[in-house]
Amino acid sequence: MSNAYTESEERQELRKAVSRLAGTYGREYFTEKARSGGKTTDLWLDIAKNGYLGINVPEEYGGGGGGIGDVAAVCEELAAQGCPLLLMVVSPAICGTIIVRYGTEAQKQRWLPGICDGTGTMAFAITEPDAGTNTHNITTNARRDGDTWVLNGRKIWISGVDEAENVLVVARAHDARTGKVKPVLFVVPTDADGFEAHVIPMEIVSPEKQFQVFLDDVRLPADAVVGDENGGLVQLFAGLNPERIMAAAFSLGLARYALARATAYAKERTVFQSPIGAHQAIAHPLAESHIEIEMARLMNAKAAALLDSGDETGAGEAANIAKYAAAEAAVHAVDRAVQTHGGNGISQEYGMAGLLVAARAGRIAPVSREMILNYVAMHSLGLPKSY
Structure with missing residues (x-):
């Protein structure tokens, strides 16, 4: 039974299960990985194997069919055991939500199962050196070239690029109809030609690193665009x-x-x-x-x-x-x-x-x-x- 102030029994059980799992790793595991330059991949894949990583993604794509409250509970309980995983915020919650809501059926089948099972983690790139909070100042440019798109620009403070298979990149494209620029979302493989990432030295104790990303004539197929290219900010803000x-x-x-x-x-x-x-x-x-x-x-x-x-x-x-x-x-x-x-x-x-x-x-x-x-x-x- 649940009310406005008490979580459902399912959510409470989820918290206990995640807490138990994270407790078998604990803070010592997390800091040892951070200080040695290691990764928390074991924990990440264990969370996934138990069905907690993509708990907010629909079941038909390998998820748990839950909501944002469920994946937030997972994130909180991991951190409460000394294992705060920043990529929980990025991959299932930001990227997963946008793809579930705006991706084509083919895109959902292609990218969501990997987000859920931990093998296709997705980073998110919006911030730029000259465009932090003011997303209207983004200059990363996307132009059409026949059936493909070509991306050029720089991004900064991008979490976990070294652990991600793809990055969901926010770029601006010229709208031939209105003459204005519009935000468009692209899934960019981290091994794409022209994609470069450099680690930013940080004082934080975490195995998850921050990166500056360079996009130099990165060529993408038309189906790399998530959602409607004229969908505007509403898709990004989702x-x-x-x-x-x-x-x-x-x-x-x-x-x-x-x-x-x-x-x-x-x-x-x-x-x-x-x-x-x-x-x-x-x-x-x-x-x-x-x-x-x-x-x-x-x-x-x-x-x-x-x-x-x-x-x-x-x-x-x-x-x-x-x-x-x-x-x-x-x-x-x-x-x-x-x-x-x-x-x-x-x-x-x-x-x-x-x-x-x-x-x-x-x-x-x-x-x-x-x-x-x-x-x-x-x-x-x-x-x-x-x-």
């Missing part, structure tokens, strides 16, 4: 609400992991004859984090429920609020966890400080907290547009 919900789940899992570690330490560490958790200077900040996490989880559940019910407008506001609240909760929880551990908080042995950059990134990506505040000011409060 992936953005799922992206925010997943980013919130990612942050929430991180926050829960940090809080659980801090709480366990506060119960065991004894100074002045009693556990440090008995002191309000330690207990209250951790209690505050629990409150912040639970509020953000509730808003993310609302966002997922609205999106799965087809209410895009309501989901847009809730997803933005959830993403904002979850990122703030994660930053606070990780900072408090480091402080609770004292000197141990900045040692590699305890692994708390390694979470700082990952948590902080949630305030920046995939959309900055400032742009969410702009969105809420304009759409929720009706204030004039500021940008």
